Amino acid sequence: MSSSSTSSSALLLLSFSLLLQIAIGASPLFHICSTSETFTAASTYASNLNKLIGSLTFRAPFTGFGAASVGFKHDRANGIALCRGDANATTCKTCVAEAGGEIRQRCAQQKQAIIWYDNCLLKYSNTDFFRKIDEQNKFYMWNLRNVSHPASFNRKVKDLLVELAEKxxxxxxxxxxxxxxxxxxxxxxxxxxxxxxxxxxxCKKCLDGAIDELPSCCNGKEGGRVVGGSCNIRYEIYPFVSSA
Structure with a gap:
């Protein structure tokens, strides 16, 4: 899948969207369409991709994660759907279904694509990416507000996320x-x-790498995220995880 070479202007927009997502919640956080390979609406790959997205929408809500492949050789569509760990089955299904429809519109002819929402991600490709850390598809989000004592705050953020990664x-x-x-x-x-x-x-390697990237995006910020195709991390100074 192609690399996410996000421009500085896009990153600034994402920082604003961190605040907006609190209020909106249903809009995609970000998406990436690969330009390396394309397909047509009447192709076998298009049919397989439709079946794949339907399968992921069905599978993911049961456990919060689904992986599937449909088709053979160059027409094979591989995909995963991951729902946030605190999302219930209804929220998960709604999010994956919306992600599937939205990514097909935004990346209508691309064989490789990924889309992230607050409550889920959906990714597909004509190549086998299972069991491999996605080092390419990644973006950052951060709160615009700065903390008063960044050095000590950054240490506490890292300590908490390292502890959570161990678990x-x-x-x-x-x-x-x-x-x-x-x-x-x-x-x-x-x-x-x-x-x-x-x-x-x-998983541990992916999370450790994401934690190491925090200073690049979120130094001294009240909240931040490193969001990738294989793992993601987030911290805030307010509760954002559902307790239900």
Whole structure:
């Protein structure tokens, strides 16, 4: 899948969208369409892709993750759908269904594409990407507000996310969320998650890499995310994970 060489203007827009997503919630966070290979609406790949998206929409809500392949050789469509660890089955199904329809419109002729929502991601390709860390498809989001003491805050963010990564990579769902004290009554909240086609070792590697990238995007910011095709991390100074 093609590399996400996101421009600085796009990253600035994403920082604003971090705030907007709190209110909107249903719009895509970001998407990437590969330009390397295309297909036509009447092709075998188009038919296989439609079947694949239908399969992922059906499978993902049961456990929060689905992986499937439809077709053979160059017409084979491979895909995954991952729902956020705190999303219930209804939210998961709605998100994956919407993602499937939206990505087909935005990447109408591309054989490889990925789309992220707040509650799910959907990715497909004509190549076998299962069990491999996606190093190419990635973007950042951050809160526009800065903290008063960035150095100490950054250390607490890293400590929390490292702790969550240690839990997630050995957990069946490869997901962990939690919080830590910032001082007084204030708390820091975090979430980490991997796609479940990865091994435990690769999940940890992916999360560690994402945590190491935080200074590049989110140094001293009140909230931030590193979002990829195989794993994602997020922290905020407000609770954002459902307790239900």
């Amino acid at each position: 997630a990579h050995v957990e069946r769902r490869m997901y962990a969320a939690g919080d830590s004290q910032l001082g007084g009554s204030k708390k820091l909240y975090g979430l980490v998650q991997c796609t479940r086609d990865l091994s435990s070792i690769d």
